[in-house]
Amino acid sequence: MNLSNSLQITSLSDPGMVRSHNEDSVSTDVAHGLVVLADGMGGYNAGEVASGMATTVIVTELQGLLEQFAPHEVHAKSGEKYAAIMLREQVAKANTSIFQAAQSQPQYAGMGTTLVVVLFYDNRMTVAHIGDSRMYRMRGDQFIQVTRDHSLLQEQIDSGMITAEQAKHSQNKNLVTRALGIDATVESEIHEYETEPGDIYLLCSDGLSDMVEDEDIGLTLQTLGSNLNLAAQQLVQMANDNGGRDNISVILVRVREPYPAARGFLAKLAAWFR
């Protein structure tokens, strides 16, 4: 089914104030309810190659699969929803592609990328992430971080070595403990959440979350939520005003109305004509 009427999506990617290239990559497909954000790393232009491969592979593969499988249906053998299975398999596929490119071409050696992929379907979403690119949710006046970074800093916070407040001053912000394309296999963290009309979701690279306080990000979504393009511009501008030391990418998704999956024959037919 086509989610173009139920979701509003906008994305923006900016090299920032210091870097000459943009190693981030974003891709959105509102009809399939699919958004992908990747923050590449590696010398020369390898970071761009890794993040570009990740978004392209995942979007094209999932677009094909979504024409054949209904993400809300449960796979009989594993008891898992197709959404989770599809995400995990395609993330693994992207990992293999990047890893093989890095192995076979010396200029790409060691390249990798962080990743957040979200698939919206049936009034819910499945989120897969690797590394320190994040997803946040604004519901009413509640602004929360949905994903948990795979980073050294997050491990230090979890183990009680430092507090979240101290973490802001840490010099180890840029060390991720998991990334796509670095090893032959990667474990993606996958969770499913319900969505509500009015929710605003933000996907961003660390160029935003390191430069702008969560409080100011929340304030922006709350005050400018009615104009997503402006909100995205404002977020990038705030990161640049604070120094813009890294590439900044944001994807904003607003749930306009419920989007239950078409289950009966008639509903499927109706969905077909929408």
Add this chain to the structure above:
Amino acid sequence: MAKLILSMDGLVLKEIPLAKERTTIGRRATNDIQIDNLAMSGEHAVIVQILNDCFLEDLGSTNGTMVNGQPVKKHFLQHNDVIELGKYRLKYFNEQTGAPATAEFEKTMILRPQAVPKVPMEAGRKAGDTQIGAAATAASRTQTGAAGGAAPVQQAPAARLLGAIQILNGASAGRELELAKPLTTLGKPGVQVAVITRRPHGYFVTHVEGANFPVLNGKALDAQAHALKDHDILEISGTKMEFFIKS
């Protein structure tokens, strides 16, 4: 690399680079930094280094360890912190702090599992030296939290201009609104909304929603952001207001 400067009564004694993962401080000769003074315990304190960050931990010393005048059990060291051990002072320098971060430094890097210093294990084991079991780990955690409160908070200097708007007509004429937040919205949601953004080099007004655009000094704006000057007159959904710089 981080380093310590050891001094007593304002006299610099030596400079100590923090090259090891664990640098011990105490009276005994087995310590990396030996301070032969009766006020020191045999094994007084340790500095644990994890990549670019250093953590100071008191090893249950008799006379305790102070950082910037506060007694600490465990402390996340910040550039320019002063560790006091009896009459001795150790000043902590971490050159990366304060210096403009290079692009290279900001780059995201992958940390392979085998290269990760064993964060949780390390913390648990060190606590175990002085106390026992899981309770010790828990105690060590709360101390880390407490040290957090004492840690100096580095805030960017906020020497920005503060602006405000005063409403000129309607029921709330005369009311003044300080523009202290990074964003302040004005107008009626669903009808016409504009936002005033506070940026390092001044204030800007931008149209957010509605068919009508804000009017600045008698001229309707377009979709772009417009810089606000002192005593500009702004009109949003029938309400007139004056923008001015307060300080």
